Amino acid sequence: MPLNAGGPGYGSMEGPGLPGSVGAGADAETAPLLVPESEPDPCPEWRPLTKEELEAAADGPGWRRVRWYLVLLFWVSWVTILATSIAIIVKSPRPVAQPLRWWQKSLFYQLQPQLFMEARAEGAGGINALCEQLPYLRSLGVGALILEGLFEKEASPLNLTVTSKDSVTIPQIQHLLKQSNKADLKVVLDFCDVNLMGTEDVTGNADEASSVKAPYALRFWLDQGVAGFTICDTDEAYSEKVKWHLFDVVVLFHKQYHILCSRKTLTSFTFQTLLEWRDVFKEFNTEEEERIVLVKQTKDILPPLSNSSQVDVVMKSILPASHHILSAQEVADAIETHLHTVDRDIWTSWTVGGKASHDLKKLLLVLTMTLPGSPAVQHDSDIDQTQDKQKQHVAAAALFTSLSHSRAREEALLYGSFTFLPFNASTNASSNATLPSPSFPPILAFLRSWGCVHFLVLLNVGAEPRPLDPAWAPSLPEAGVFIASTGMDRVGSTSLYTLEVQPQEAIVIKLFEVGSYS
Template identity: 65%
Template sequence: MEQSDREETGSAPGRMPLNAGDTGYGRVPGPGLSGSEVASESAPLLIPVPEPESVQEWQPMSKQQLEVAAGGPGWRKVRCYLVLLFWLAWVAMLATSIAIVVMSPRPVATPLRWWQKSLFYQLQPDLFTEGQAEESGGVNALCEQLPYLRSLGIGALILEGLFDKEASPFNVTATGERYSTLAQIQHLLAESNKAGLKVVLDFCQLDLLGPQDVSGNAEEPSNTHVLRFWLEQGVDGFAICDTDAAYSEKTLLEWRGVFKEFSKKEEEEERIVVVKQTQDALFPLNNVTLVDVVMKSILPSSPHLLSAQEVAVAIETRLQTREEDIWPSWKIGGKASHDLKKLLLVLMMTLPGSPAVQYDEDIDQTQNVSLKAGSSHGEMNEPSDTRTDKKKAKRLAVALFTSLSRSRAREEALLYGSFTFLPFNSSTNSSTNSSTSTLPSPPSLAVLAYLRSWGCVHFLILLNVGPEVHALDPAWAPSLPKAGVFVSSTGMDRLGAMTLDTLELQPHEAIVIKLFEAGSYS
């Protein structure tokens, strides 16, 4: 009986039943299940700890993966936004730059008249004598060279010595001994007009008022018919001296009336009056507009060649006593050596005003017959080395002249820029010059310097009048840019970039330098 009960209960003596009811061990309800539902299930006594998930390491995308990712819509939007942002930024910078350029203050240049932009070329009187005309062609040879002179940058001719001092220019209009000269002048005027050259007649030291009565008054109030005659021939102006009787307000007012008549008829540019200053100071007129150009000499008149020291003193005196009322025209005037003449040419071409160059064989057209009588015959008897040296000197002279004229024509700073005379120090002389009324000591006058400026453009002109080499002191003009480029020099052997700290001036050398800040190419 007891055995059968034990069999029914499924247990044996001494053994624990598997299912011991609600209070038995090992019966743990599973998650989410009631105890009745899992009463017949057994669970382990220990719950296993889950293993940590494996972390995927970062790896760069391959080319194929990048192409797939870049083609997605998100990247397309990003690229469109970046391109749009770039162009908006570019347009904004461009608009800002234009606004800065437009709104920034700039120097306003006064429009220049034709005589303010022209280079005057003075012709010697002996070109028009009858003997000169027979030997070298005279006016005909000059007419052949007019296009060549125009190519050098010359804009106007000043014809000198056409009339005898004892005679009046009225007599030229009559027939007689000088009729051939009149025909030559008319031919020259016509050819000059074709070549684009202006012509100014020199009436200096001539009696332009005609015969006078006992009281000193001219029998004809105004001999303006002479002006009308030459204006009809195509003359563009007249030159007189400050010592002539015609240099008066009354006479010049009458001349202005005649000029206005021809300006209205022919609708051409204005005719001008050039006054040659022969005295230390020009006699002032009440109406300064009656005179267009005052021609001044840089060197004083002297029967002998001026020394380097005299030339230096004359240059500095002239630079410190410049007048701004009337447009100046510069000529050499006095006598100087050949080397100093080249230096003075650089000076004239870079000063404010219009340079007036005297006729020079060095810039004559070498392939044509020289205008000087007998010069071609003399050259044939010279040694070949001498002829070679002369040809080389002519080429250098033409190159210097052309370089200066072209620089002056295209550079605003050399046309109407400001002028600043600079005190100078050299490494061989520690004394400092001052631009006061007292002239410096003689040794310090060996080198002169001045600056032509327009806006941000600066041209430095250095003149070494002395016979020694001079180096620039590093402390000289500290406010100037140190870097620059050579524009021209008397020896035409200066090319390329330069720095002021390493520059040395050769004897009798003049240099034109365009300065700019380091790293700038303006």
């Protein structure tokens, strides 16, 4: 019996899509064995947001919150940085600028009107020539004039209002004082030729009349606008004769000037006079103007100082007094001695004093302008306005102006600290002289510092050029900029490793760290 006879039955394989099944026909032969999966729909093409879509997204609450957080973070960071900077500035140590009086900031210019007038003209024409130069001196940076040689030698306080017979007259001095006031120049009268002890009677005692008349003479000059007076340490109060008669000695003045007197009698005329001077000064002193007492030191050694001085300024000479022109080695020794013994407890006014060669004159000018204290410059014909505008006069005036203006605006040169820099002469000598020699004095150098600002002053007194040794002062910044030089031919920046100081040359360099703008 056939298995599939007569129709569907047991074992039949009917069904659509199956090969061999009834009714499949040709479709069964072409049907694939594996049915493929359906492919996913294609991704939409990317396109940027339109302006309308972008504005709609930016105004959403999410972006608003993000922007608010960013702005808040910016201001919090800015305030934090500002507060940190203020805290660092407040807590960091820094130098405190001390208030300076006019005589501490001034450049003194020593002048003998008689000699100036003799070189220009006679009589009123000469004094007018001097008055015409006052605005020019002020433009150079001069702040005060010290008028010397006005009074008779060994004059007494009785005739402080009587000038020397060979000098200018009282009306001429009054005219000079008025013109100085218009030019904003202070005037200090030199009383070094006046016998402050007064005349003596047969017993050797000071004349009481001199003590009585002295305050009237001071008031006369103070009424004319005089800003102070200069006295010398060679007064009779210093003499051995006075000290021999005074059994109970009191040192009343410090700052290089001493008055010796008896506690019981106080008969020293100088002591009484200077105390009276202070009382007279109080009548004329104001907040804007203060009268001063300036003392010229002429002795090499003075007795120990006290703390009750009536002296404001002490004028010291850099070079010792001599009848001959000092050699380069003598000048170097004198400079080095003062650099080792700079005293910041007293206010010093530096002047050249002794005799030096013309080649060293500019070097000494740089030194006096950069030492701590107030420079006192002697009248110099090279900066005279009436001189022909020759090259040397122009260079001298330029050097003077550069130094005075730098000192006026730089705190480091006004009241900065002072550091002497010892130089090793055996390492910086030229190739022809490798060992120290009396004919080759070493470079002298010192540093004036105020905060992070440093001024380096180099002085080569010798006759040979001197290069700098980098190992000489390794703590100094390497780079700097020239402020002034004796030849006024150095400008721009420099490096201490390549610098060579020429013979009889002085250089002032403002040092700065790499990347610093000080």
